[in-house]
Amino acid sequence: MDLRAEILLEHSRAQSLRIAGWIGHRANRFAALIHLFLHDEYRVVQRSAWIVSLVAEKYPELLTPHLPAMVARMEEAGMPVAVKRNVLRILQxxxxxxxxxxxxxxxxxxxxxxxxxxxxxxxxxxxxxANLAKDYPEIKNEIRLLIAEALENNPAPGIRSRARKVLKSIG
Structure with a gap:
């Protein structure tokens, strides 16, 4: 399968599931997907992100060797929001x-x-x-302060909902 061509062929749940099924637990195929996710043009990055999430749900161990590169790429200036969003979605x-x-x-x-x-x-x-605060309780106050600031600056429903859950989880 030409992975990149298949990703560009169609952006649908059915196509993403089909590609994720083809990748399965094969590390070499997953590595090719990660390469596209981290280094290709915006549309490929955006579409491959969904597939990365689908595969990672079933086979999280495939992510381990790629996590440092994913985190490093997420930190780069000008990175497509799809990379940040989906790396964080997986990390949670x-x-x-x-x-x-x-x-x-x-x-x-x-x-x-x-x-x-x-x-x-x-x-x-x-x-x-919040997950990291279980190992690093000293960050809880900073999380609370940033959540309060986020709620003040952007009271979007998604922020409010997540803030309530996170504040409850960190006590």
Missing amino acids: YLVIPEPIQGPVMNSCFTFLEDPLETVAVKAFSMTVL
Whole structure:
């Protein structure tokens, strides 16, 4: 299968599921998908993000070797929001390896502080930080302050809903 061509062929749930099924638990195919997700043009990045999420749900162990590159790419200036949004979406369901916890934490705090950041990126950042707060309870106060600021600056329903859940989870 020409993975890139198939991704560009059609943007639908059925197509994404078909490609995810073809990738399955094969590390080499997943690596090719990750390469497209991290390095291709916007439309390919956007469409491959959904497939990455689908495969990661079933086979989260395939992500492990790619997490450092995904986190590094997410931190780059000018990165398509689809990369940030989907990397964070995935990270909220994983136990983040210790070597990348610091960079992930820094990125999430930066995204929460940015008044121009999208609602989805802010919401996923809140959840990732709440998960990290289980190992780093000293960050809870900073999370609370940033959530209060986010609610003040952008009281979008997605921010309010996620903020309530995160505040409840961190106590």
